[in-house]
Amino acid sequence: MHEVSIAESLIALIRRHLPAHQRLIRATVRIGPMHGVVPEAMEMAWNIASADSGWSGSRLRIVSPPWRLRCVACGRCWEPVTVDEPCVCGGTHVDILGGDEFQLDSIDVDSTAMHRRKKTAKSGDGRQRTFKTGVDHEHQSSHR
Amino acid sequence: MSTKVPIVENVLKLNDEMALQNREVFQRAGVFVVDLIGAPGAGKTALLELTLRQLKGVMNIGVIVGDPATCRDGDRLAKHSEHIVQVNTGSGCHLDANQVRHAMDKLKLADLDLLIIENVGNLICPVSFNLGQHCKIGMFSVSEGDDKAAKHPNLVVSADLLILNKIDLLPYIPFDLEHFRQDVAHLNRTAPLLEISVARNQATPWLHWLKTQTHLGSTKQMV
Numbered sequence: 148m149h150e151v152s153i154a155e156s157l158i159a160l161i162r163r164h165l166p167a168h169q170r171l172i173r174a175t176v177r178i179g180p181m182h183g184v185v186p187e188a189m190e191m192a193w194n195i196a197s198a199d200s201g202w203s204g205s206r207l208r209i210v211s212p213p214w215r216l217r218c219v220a221c222g223r224c225w226e227p228v229t230v231d232e233p234c235v236c237g238g239t240h241v242d243i244l245g246g247d248e249f250q251l252d253s254i255d256v257d258s259t260a261m262h263r264r265k266k267t268a269k270s271g272d273g274r275q276r277t278f279k280t281g282v283d284h285e286h287q288s289s290h291r
Numbered sequence: 292m293s294t295k296v297p298i299v300e301n302v303l304k305l306n307d308e309m310a311l312q313n314r315e316v317f318q319r320a321g322v323f324v325v326d327l328i329g330a331p332g333a334g335k336t337a338l339l340e341l342t343l344r345q346l347k348g349v350m351n352i353g354v355i356v357g358d359p360a361t362c363r364d365g366d367r368l369a370k371h372s373e374h375i376v377q378v379n380t381g382s383g384c385h386l387d388a389n390q391v392r393h394a395m396d397k398l399k400l401a402d403l404d405l406l407i408i409e410n411v412g413n414l415i416c417p418v419s420f421n422l423g424q425h426c427k428i429g430m431f432s433v434s435e436g437d438d439k440a441a442k443h444p445n446l447v448v449s450a451d452l453l454i455l456n457k458i459d460l461l462p463y464i465p466f467d468l469e470h471f472r473q474d475v476a477h478l479n480r481t482a483p484l485l486e487i488s489v490a491r492n493q494a495t496p497w498l499h500w501l502k503t504q505t506h507l508g509s510t511k512q513m514v
Binding site for chain 1: 292293294295296297298299300301302303304305306383384385387415416419420441444445448473474476477478480
């Protein structure tokens with residue numbers, strides 16, 4: 148369950164980049180299959196960690212790029228279903244060109260959040276978890 | 292109004308930054324550090340017991356050993372070395388750079404030639420977390436089955452050395468050794484694969500590798 152640690156690390160990294168007085172709407176991460184991150188587990192981890200950080204309502208968009216291999220023997224590049232798939236030429240060694248991605252691509256922020264936060268603060272409920280939270284998971288097209 | 296802020300940084304950048312600091316401490320102390328990753332029951336602690344016994348008087352070895360609970364591994368290793376730190380991670384499935392930082396503060400690093408970090412028994416989670424080590428080692432064992440390298444590509448790809456333990460069990464367990472070797476070579480053609488049996492005291496390639504690496508490490512320090 149390293150998704151919890153990943154979510155916490157992500158929150159700390161985003162906090163470093165979030166402009167002052169702006170609310171996080173969405174974070175986009177690119178995580179290849181190499182890292183064994185389970186989207187459903189990531190969703191639960193993100194919902195808890197983001198709410199605890201006062202970012203209720205923020206969403207996590209997980210972009211999942213496919214494996215991309217290059218055969219050492221013939222140089223062919225392809226996107227296998229699983230990483231142990233051999234090359235059609237019979238080559239047994241590969242270079243991994245894609246699938247090991249593990250990065251925070253961008254954040255979407257609401258620059259009007261300061262105004263909203265003041266209003267919320269007046270109501271005395273600054274950390275309510277009433278926003279819809281969640282994760283958008285999308286597999287990248289394998290046709291490039 | 293929504294504004295997109297591009298970032299493009301490693302998700303675990305904060306851990307990586309701390310790992311870099313750990314690495315600098317290791318460099319200054321002149322200690323060679325390996326991160327040993329393997330499943331529960333692969334024989335990691337048994338390998339370290341053997342290592343501490345066999346290399347006593349050859350080099351000073353410290354161990355940071357991670358487990359969710361108990362000090363059992365730490366107690367086993369403490370019979371062979373005074374430089375042992377047990378870390379309990381609770382529900383944590385891996386060690387991170389910060390945990391290692393706290394653990395290494397309890398060791399006299401300058402007295403050590405080699406520090407082995409025995410990670411929490413797990414083939415997935417520890418792989419993504421850099422600890423500041425010089426080498427990452429992936430350890431498998433025959434009793435786990437011959438498909439484990441293929442099923443855990445992240446470990447195989449990122450390892451500098453791979454170990455297959457319990458080869459004494461090959462006659463008794465359906466394990467296709469050639470298939471296992473091919474799976475490893477498919478993803479990582481540079482890391483050596485050492486086939487050993489800790490139970491039979493057959494770990495010479497491993498001991499030789501350690502001696503070579505720590506020698507290289509100390510040579511690097513002097514350059």
